[in-house]
Amino acid sequence: MTVENKAPRFPAMPSTSPAGTFPAHTPAASQIFTTVLTHGPLTRQEAARRAGLSPAAVTKAVRPLIEAGFLVEDAGAEVRPAVGRPANPVRVDGGRALFAGLKATGDELIGVLTDLCCRIRVARRVPLPGRTPSEVLPVVADLVRELLTEAEGFGVRVLGLGIAVAGDVDRTAGTVRRSPFLDWRDVPLAGLAAEATGLPVTVDNDVRALTVAEQWFGDGVGLADFAVVTVGAGIGCGLVVHGRVVSGAHGVAGEIGHVPVVPDGPPCHCGDRGCLEAVASDAAITARVREVTGVPVVDAADALALARQGNAGARAVYARAGEAIGRGIATVANLLGPERVIISGEGLAAYDLFAGQIRDAFAAAAFGSAARCEIRTRPLPFEEWARGAAATAIQSFVGR
Incomplete structure (x- = not known):
């Protein structure tokens, strides 16, 4: 469904939640903050080593972050460097700011409120009365208003909102180009949601958002190359290559759900046949079981x-x-050689029924050393996907 680039009017959000800005928008500051966020507490020396920066650059980057309260000296975790006097590590003060994250399905909206370290403080689920943007946006506004009210109890500002949607999403433009579960086409969701909520909004594909959360806060921490494969209503894949979440030139990198795996297999909603999604998605499995x-x-x-x-x-x-x-x-492993593939999604409820087949088929199809890729399962409820949306908001706030 295509909509005009014009946001509907909703009641203004409370003025107690201004946007706020990151205190030091330099590449070094963003890099150091992210390094401490994902690996901390760290001494300045260790942060410099991990970030590949000079100690002087780290000291310069850390100072305004400490002054603004985003980093704090962790005196209780004193460590002694190899040379010199003991050094106090620095860590992120997770309670310094809050972020909201929403995951939209075809039927409901899942919302969370997280701190700066992406720990969930509040979680809510609300049904959607319909799937058109004009039906979904009021629910977004109401749910965010509820989360902002919850934030007042913590006495901390909400500094950003992330929204995760399945399908072809242009994060830079903030546009949902196509979402099959919502039947959306060319919806400028970031602009619509920003006007409805008064917050800076980041919109991304839901699997990529989940991948950001895994990279910064989950099973991908410390890995330069890994993938997240989700099974359930659809089959998705988020890719991290050389430390960066990859979206590709056209924003659809990782669409393994539409890689043909069964020659002349069942028809897929994309128009092709034998796609992975046409064989292994929840709808495909249900239809095949009936047949x-x-x-x-x-x-x-x-x-x-x-x-x-x-x-x-x-x-x-x-x-x-x-x-x-x-x-x-195996296709992902052969093409990109990740160190780890994390399998998640609601389809893992059936993992005991096909775990052996996944392992055997992967071993048979992975070429050479690609077979050394670790396969790890991580069942995650949709609240964790909404947390991924919040992680993208944190990422945008930091400027990474």
Whole structure:
């Protein structure tokens, strides 16, 4: 659905939540802050080593961050450097600021309020009355208003809002170019949400947002090259290459859901056949279980229950899906050589039914040393995806 680039009017948000700015917008300051945020507490010497900067540059970058209260001396964690007197590490004061994050599905909006270290302080879920922008934006405004009210209890300002949406999202423009679950096309969501909430807004693809959270605060911390593969309503992939989340020239890097894995396989909603998503998404599995077993399962929960009851046809469908996922992950490993692939998403509820097939298919299809890639599972509820949206807001605030 295409909408005009004109934001609807909603009641103004409370003036107690001004935008705020990062106190030192220099590349060195952003780099040092991010290094301490993801690896701290760190001494200045260790921060300089990790960031590849001189001690003088670190001292200069740290000073305004301490003065503004974003970094604090961690006297309780005193360490002694290899040479010289003991040094107090610095750490991020997580309570210095708050950020809001929203994850939109086709049916509901999940919202969280996090601190500066992306720890969830408040979480809320609200249903969506419909999927058009004019129906979704009022819910966004109301939910953010509720989170801002919660923030008043912490006595800390909310400095940004992140929104995560499935599909083709242009983060730079703040536009949802296409979202299949919401049936959106060319929706200028960042501008609409900013006018509705009064906050700086970052909009990104939901899997990329989750990948940012894993890179800064989760199982990707310290890794230069890794991938996040999500299974569930769709099949997504977030990529980190040389320490950067990759979106590609056109913003669709990592779309392994539309990599063909079954020649002449079932039709995909993208118009192709045999795509990974057409074999291993929740909808594809549900449809295939109905076809194979003749049982009128309604959704993924029904299909999973039937398989768990021992229905051979249903279990075979999950095994086929696992093989497809394994081949998809091997494609990522062969192309990019990540150190780790993190599998997440609501589809992991069925992991016990296809874990072996994923491992076997990956081992068979991974070429050479690509097979050394670690496969790790990380079941994450949608609140963690909303946390990923908050992480993108923190990232934008810091200027990284």
